Amino acid sequence: MDLRQLPTSTVLSEHISLCRLDGVDIIRILHPECQAAISLFGGHLLSFQPQGHKDLIWMSEAADFSGKSPIRGGIPVCWPWFGKVASPSHGFARSSVWELESFNDQKSHVTVTLTLHDTPKSRAIWPYRFHNRLHFEFDKTLKVQLTSTNTDQRPWHMSGALHTYLAVGDIMQAKLSGLGNEYLDGLADQQRLPTNGVLQFDDAVDRVYSRAEDTMYLEDPALFRRLRMHNHGHDSAVVWNPWQSGAAGMADMTPDGYTTMLCVESAVAGQSIVLKPGQSHHLSTEIGAE
Numbered sequence: 001m002d003l004r005q006l007p008t009s010t011v012l013s014e015h016i017s018l019c020r021l022d023g024v025d026i027i028r029i030l031h032p033e034c035q036a037a038i039s040l041f042g043g044h045l046l047s048f049q050p051q052g053h054k055d056l057i058w059m060s061e062a063a064d065f066s067g068k069s070p071i072r073g074g075i076p077v078c079w080p081w082f083g084k085v086a087s088p089s090h091g092f093a094r095s096s097v098w099e100l101e102s103f104n105d106q107k108s109h110v111t112v113t114l115t116l117h118d119t120p121k122s123r124a125i126w127p128y129r130f131h132n133r134l135h136f137e138f139d140k141t142l143k144v145q146l147t148s149t150n151t152d153q154r155p156w157h158m159s160g161a162l163h164t165y166l167a168v169g170d171i172m173q174a175k176l177s178g179l180g181n182e183y184l185d186g187l188a189d190q191q192r193l194p195t196n197g198v199l200q201f202d203d204a205v206d207r208v209y210s211r212a213e214d215t216m217y218l219e220d221p222a223l224f225r226r227l228r229m230h231n232h233g234h235d236s237a238v239v240w241n242p243w244q245s246g247a248a249g250m251a252d253m254t255p256d257g258y259t260t261m262l263c264v265e266s267a268v269a270g271q272s273i274v275l276k277p278g279q280s281h282h283l284s285t286e287i288g289a290e
Ligand SMILES: O=P(O)(O)OC[C@H]1O[C@H](O)[C@H](O)[C@@H](O)[C@@H]1O
Pocket: 070, 089, 090, 186, 206, 207, 238, 239, 240, 263
């Protein structure tokens, strides 16, 4: 995604502009430390490229920016549930329009905060009141924090994920570590299986690592780099790559798209979290290149 080519709608500050791509409004950051983009549709981080590096985040060449369906790539926000436990799959936050609450453009970094709260439309899908805040901090690393607050008078349950699509040079050479000692295999009837915490790739994976470490590393020899991911507020790391056969069944992924991506998600995918009225939960991820 060439961020400089996006047509500017409004200049917000020296390094931050509002742009438009098809049906979505995009906050674009062109800062000496990094370039980044966030779609208001989905509150969806689209790109993060620290100075001197290729993008750390993968975006599908066939992604749909109509604003009608979730965007394939970036960091979709799965909320208030993860997976297909209800409809729509991965919740409604990734296909809702978030509001820009504030931004702060500094010499050393940029922050952007978006919000999403309940509406009659959201309550028709999920009958609760909530207030979500999504805070992004950009410098040499990317920090994303989702704060979910119960503004209802009843307790409610939530699960979810920051469903990060990491960019890799060649998935066949990549190695992910820090995964803990067991996983549930989504491609084998949710069997609970032991592991040494390291994963290499030669086929589709869809796994929930329920004892992942807070910090994971993705070795990427093809791009001569290692990505570091530090998660917080999660109970699992979900790892997903659809491989060739899965990509072939997706209208918004090119046939070879799977070779340059790996989803490593900071997720609440085990037991859902109960929030009482007034309580909040923070789910975050920090990503950098070494
Ligand atoms: O196609 P989506 O709804 O975006 O979901 C993409 C993937 O998300 C997660 O990683 C799940 O574990 C996978 O089972 C799912 O296929």
